[in-house]
Amino acid sequence: MTLPFAIIAGLTVGSAIAAMSLRNLVHCALSLVLTFAGLAGLYLQLNAEFVGFTQILVYVGAVSILIVFAILLTRSTEPKDEPATVTPWIGIAVAISAFLTMALAVLASPVGKRAASPMGEVSVKTLGQKLMTDYVLPLEVMALLLTAAMLGAVIIAMKDKEGSR
Amino acid sequence: MTPLSGYLLVSALLFCIGLAGALTRRNAIMVLIGIELMLNAANLNFIAFWRFSENPETMTGLMFAVFSIAIAAAEAAVGLALIITIYRHFRTANVDQVEEMKG
Amino acid sequence: MLGTGILKGMLETAKNFAGSYHDPARLTTVEYPEQRIASKENARQFPFLVHDTEDPMKGLRCVACQICEKECPPQCIYIVKSKDKRADYKGQMQLYPVTFDIDLSVCMSCQICVEVCPFESIKMDTEFELSNTDRFGGLLVNKHQLAKSNDHYRKIHPSEAAASDAALAVEVAKAQAKAKADVEAKAKAAAEAKAKADAAAAATPVGAVPSAPQPSSPATGPAAAPAA
Amino acid sequence: MAELFAKLDALPVTLKHLLMGLLPGATPEWLVSVVSAVLTITPILAVFPLMFALTTVIERKGLGRIQNRIGPNRVGIPLTDIRLYGFGQFIADGIKSLIKEDVVPRAADKVVHFLAPIALLIPVLLTYSVLPFGKSMVPLDLPQTGLLFFFAVGASTELSVFMAGWSSRNKYSLLGAMRAIAQMVSYEIPLILSSLTVVMITGTLSLTAIVQSQSGVHFGFLHNWHLFTPWGLVGFFLFLTAAAAEANRTPFDLPEAESEIIAGYFTEYSGFKFAIFFLAEYLGLFAMCGLGITLFLGGWLPPLNIAPLTWIPSWCWFLGKLSALIVLFIWLRGTLPRLRTDQLMAFAWKFLLPMTLINLVVAALWYLLRDSLPLYARWPLCFAMLAVPYWLLGRGFEAKFTKREYRYA
Amino acid sequence: MPLETLEQILARAGAAVPGAQLSLVKNDSPCAQHSLAVDVEHAYAVAQFLRDDPQLRLDYCSNVTGVDYLDAELSEKVKVKKLVDGVEKEVEEVKKTQRAGYLEAVYHLYSMALKHGPVILRQRTPGRADPVRVTSLTPLWRSAEFQEREVFDLYGVLFDGHPDLRRILMWDGFKDYPMRKDYVEPDDYEYEPTPHDEVLARAKAHQAAQEVGA
Amino acid sequence: MDAPANRTVQSVGQGREGELLEVAMGPQHPSTHGVFRMDVVLDGETVVKLKPVFGYLHRNHEKIAENTSYLGSMPYTDRLDYFCSLSNNWAYALSVEKLAGLQVPERAEYIRLITAELTRVLNHTCLAGFLLQDMGALGTPLMYAFREREKILDLIESLTGARMMCNYMRFGGCRCDLPPGWLDEAKKVVAEYPKFLDEFDALLSGNEILMARTQGVGKLSAELAISAGITGPMLRASGVDYDLRKVDNYGIYSRYPFRVPLGDHGDVYDRYMIRMLEMRESLKILEPALNDIPDGPVVDPKAKLRGFRPKPGEAYGRIESPKGELGFHLISDGSPNPYRYRVRPPSLINLTILEDMCLGQTIADAVITLGSVDIVLGEVDR
Secondary structure, three states, X not given: OOHHHHXXXXXXXXXXXXXXXXXOHHHHXXXXXXXXXXXXXXXXXXXXXXXXXXXXXXXXXXXXXHHHHHHHXXXXXXXXXXXXXXXXXHHHHHHHHHHHHHHHHHHHOHHHHOOOOOOOOOOHHHHHHHHHOOOHHHHHHHHHHHHHXXXXXXXXXXXXXXXXX | OOOHXXXXXXXXXXXXXXXXXXXXXXXXXXXXXXXXXXXXXXXXHHHHHHHOOOOHHHOHHHHHHHHHHHHHHXXXXXXXXXXXXXXXXXXXXXXXXXXXXXX | OXXXXXXXXXXXXXXXXXXXXXXXXXOOOOOOOOOOOOOOOOOOOOEEEEEOOOOOOOOEOOOOOOHHHHHOOOOOEEEEEOOOOEEOXXXXXXXXXXXXXXXXXXXXXXXXXXXXXXXXOEEEOOOOOOOOOOOOHHHEEOHHHHEEEHHHHHHHOHHHHHXXXXXXXXXXXXXXXXXXXXXXXXXXXXHHHHHHHHHHOOOOOOOOOOOOOOOOOOOOOHHHOOOO | OHHHHHHHHOHHHHHHHHHHHOOOOOOOHHHHHHHHHHHHHHHHHHHHHHHHHHHHHHHHHHHHHHOOOOOOOOXXXXXXXXXXXXXOHHHHHHHHHHHOOOOOOOOOOHHHHHHHHHHHHHXXXXXXXHOOOEOOEOOOOOOOOHHHHHHHHHHOHHHHHHHHHHHOOOHHHHHHXXXXXXXXXXXXXXXXXXXXXXXXXXXXXXXXXXXXXXXXXXXXXXXXXXXXXXXXXXXXXXXXXXXXXXXXXXXXXXXXXXXXXXXXXXXXXXXXXXXXXHHHHXXXXXXXXXXXXXXXXXXXXXXXXXXXXXXXXXHHHHHHHHHHHHHHHHHHHHHOOOOOHHHHHHHHHHHHHHHHHHHHHHHHHHHHOOOOOOHHHHHHHHHHHHHHHHHHHHHHHHOOOOOOOOEEO | OOOOOHHHHHHHHHHHOOOOOEEEXXXXXXXXXXXXXEOOOOHHHHHHHHHHOOOOOOOEEEEEEEEEEOOXXXXXXXXXXXXXXXXXXXXXXXXXXXXXXXXXXXXXXXXXXXOEEEEEEEEEOOXXXXXXXXXXXXXXXXXXXXXXXXXXXXXXXXXXXXXXXXXXXXXXXXXXXXXXXXXXXXXXXXXXXXXXXXXXXXXXXXXXXXXXXX | OOOOOOOOHHHHHOOOHHHEEEEEXXXXXXXXXXXXXXXXXXXXXXEEEEEEEOOOOOOOHHHHHHOOOOHHHHHHHHOOOOOOHHHHHHHHHHXXXXXHOOOOOHHHXXXXXXXXXXXXXXXXXXXXXXXXXXXXXXOHHHHHHHHHXXXXXXXXXXXXXXXXXXXXXXXXEEOOOOOOOHHHHHHHHHHHHHHHHHHHHHHHHOOHHHHHHHOOOOOOOHHHHHHOOOOOHHHHHOOOOOOHHHHOOOOXXXXXXXXXXXXXXOOHHHHHHHHHHHHHHHHHHHHHHHHHOOOOOOEOOOOOXXXXXXXXEEEEEEEEEOOEXXXXXXXXXXXXXXXXXXXXXXXXXXXXXXXXXHOOOEHHHHHHHHHHHOOOHHHHHO
């Protein structure tokens, strides 16, 4: 385990914990952004530059903004909005047991010890070519999904506005 | 170089943090954030397994991650639109208080 | 076509940008402490008191009539009359102000005090650099600070001062004429009385002719002013 | 002679190598890379903030002249009469903002309020790491993802704006942040799409490669800059428009519209934090202009491949082009009023977006026809294909307002 | 189109609004802008008549003023025919009458359509004791909205039927009505060493009183 | 039939209280032209409620006037609408002349007309600059306007001695005669003014952004405008032909033919353009008036400066000030002080329907609508 990895991983996990545990929702969202950025750093370490920068562009630039807007629009910034849950321990227990299971599996598996094979830079050109050849069907489906999601989001938000008038 | 297990452990941790959050928090937005975290943990797995695979040139994991990010973005947009709609209707974003689902 | 109006506007600003370098009519700014615009002849800032003699306090034209104090819309003038009298420029015995204060922080430069003053004694100054660190006392000016010579008045408002001087000269001339007439009348009366007395009692010896005092003309009085 | 100029061109690089050579041989590798990084970053951190400082003065002087005023011309060397034409102003401003009281509203979220300006400045500075400032002068050459890096990092400034606006607990701040985010998100799309034409034609995301691809010459004099193609010309203006909106410049300065919402998201910032916002805003503008130069104006290439022009160092060309664009933005600022929120959005979605999409198609056509049609035929054809939609879309906007005739009683 | 005389208007308005007590108020100044006084109960109907009558069409209410008249002893010179030494002569006598104070709201009405005016309408209150009520004409002329609020603010006249009768120039917590003739300045002098010793003395006394009170 | 009162506050914001944002714009806000406040309720950026709040500058001018002589109020009228003190002077002088039955000499009438029209040009020039400033043009139009205003202010200063607080007119005339050479300077300024107007037109009147921002914004119907007592350019922008210079024929306006421009839409653009056109008409009055001015006294010799006591009675005098109908209602009881002194402030009354114009539009529109109303807080608050 190298030092950069340790720093980034620690940052990612720590901010993820903060994102799930802070009272103020905007603070949660901001911690979440830090998690996303940390993940992008991990991707870069894994030589996945394209995915790493896409992660920043999409998550930091778009998804987090959406979340923040939703928080503001639903007036959830005030902590009073959220009463303490009745049974937080059940959820936490489930999560811890799940983690233990996975960690045991990972540590036991021989795959985990595998070292990375040397490789050249991933060219964006090849990635694009693959998208247009091998993965053209998923790409089309994705385009359809995005269009549908956009239309759906717009219609959901619009219908209610008219209904309230 | 960090071995694969390091990335997998981080991924597992993130997944479980997201899970815990989604299960314990009552605010719909926080639930969504938890789900986003879990998705990202999965993404990290894809990338890590791709990088440590025998033949990274095939780019399968990478492709999967790209698609996954796109789906996550769409999911977030629709999910948040729903939350806002629900908030407008019920005046709350708390999932427990939103019980009746008649329009 | 979209954008033509914007392009026209940009051309206009470009013209102004270039013009500000070679066309002095465009650039109206003055770099103040070094460059100054000559103040207009009619310009008015705050009032001052005109005096005629070397000693400002002795030559104040103000006779403490308190008309300005009464007419001042924001009530910023404060006058205390003297108990004694002294001769004014015409030689008449008049009161004079013991205290004459103007609160410049209240004064609104309206010039009504100047207009209502029947003695041409309060005028508007063009001094405007009055910034002061003392908010109250610094702008409350007394008669020593207010007194400025007639020459100063001639310098800042030449034509107005000329008219004022002329009016005063007329007044002085009138006063002198009146005094002269008084003297003559008195002399005449005295002469008549004398004649009567002579006629009545020719035997009595001739008494001294009552001598009337000559009006003392002020040294730098308005009568001496050059008629512009 | 030419060699001398080539040396001058490579001066910054040579200097860095010289300094690196001073390190003792036994220096560990990580220290070498740290020193190398520092030596790369320092000039950027020196040149661009200095440029910002000078721009603030030039902008005020330029606006002053446009408005028939003199502008700042007083501050020079203290205790002397030397005035330096007012160019000491930025130092005075800097000192003032440093020693000014830092007011934080009582209700503000102190931590986020403190972090926001930093979170804004860092991504903006990061964008400079991929810009090629001169021949072989790029701090971080990302051959596969250069442009993507620029946009990814640039996109994260939105969050800092939100942090600033939200943490101030001020309604104007919040309104300003909402406006800023909506505006940045909307204009990012035309910005990226107009840049994509270049990526499509050159087939690379590397900014160095994009500059290199513009180095040819047509007819012996016309440079091969993308600006001189129809799609590049239109793309450049679309890019500039979107960049102005991204950088909150007039006529798109709604997030800080002082007549409506005071100063937008940094209403509650004072002193040095305010200065950082100011700095970040201008650095963002410079970075945008730098990208525009790289993509469309041939980066650090001289306009003509003639001897005296090629002697001037490449980084001078870059800075010169940058200054020209900055002057253009100052000029615009001195002329135009501001748009309204809905008009801003309508302009992005109903005008810029269709135009960029059409521009993409035209660029593709330009590429496909490169062998079958000669340049003099291809150019007018492609230009007409862009001019007609421009006219039609413009008509759509102009239908909403007209010059009016007035009657007299 | 010239405006008919005030007497004609009075007669027609009186006919149109039965029960309205209209009277003519003479104005002695050279401009001779006489006015029409109307009782509070019928003010709205009369005003509506003035606005809608096709010959008048006073669609524009230019100015709304409040005026305060204190209780006063009026001395009037009246020419009385009297028998003086057996001959009937006109003799001037000073007649003294006690007038009860009242507040009034004055409306200057013009017509934008016919371009004539002004017709001045006055509503007088019976006395000065609070509450002083008159009828709001804001429903007829929007322009009266702020001006009636101002009269309320400065004179304390209540306008019945005003949609939004709040203070307009003074702050909401202010209690008195500053434009009334018997208004007394509150004693909250800021210390300012002005030449007016009187003010200074009062301010000092006030401050001393404050200190004692504290 | 009731006056049109299109209040739709309740219907717009109903049931969405949680999402509405209440903003108190002012009293210290860059666009409120002084200490003025708009209590705005916003739905996003849309205005659903707007209440103007003023009085921050209130000094009870009317009460002060009741405690000072007739002449003593003259300098206070300067401070009502401090852009157009000469118009205010005229309105007050006119009212007192009506009250006391004074005559004004011919030369003084000319001077009054000239100064009033210069003031109108000055006011409209500044308004155009301020309006564009509100619209976000970074000072450029405002500076051009100020550059031209400076020339007129110089004229006014050399005539009256002060740039803004002129205190120039007197009952039955003017305070002093024109200084030598003044007419020539004035002629020069008037002759050069159209050049500036053309420049301003080139800079802005055809600008797409300006048109997009102002057309259809802050609409005001003619019926509502009449009912709400709107006067001045704002009324004429709504298409109502009512200009006191024509209606009342005060002064010597009847001697000069000038046209009254009328708008058809009643929006901010019309208000802006009407003012631009009115300036050109004012210049058409000024040019011949500066040539025609006769010799003679400038003040009625019968008018008394001290001890002025009009007979008991009352008078309402009004003029077309640049902002609208400026009237003074005076009641005299025979004493040296007016018994009742009332200002009919056009700025205040033109604000009555601010909310009606702004509802349903964005906050940016509210700002420029307020700008197009052309208020001066000295006059609103008095």
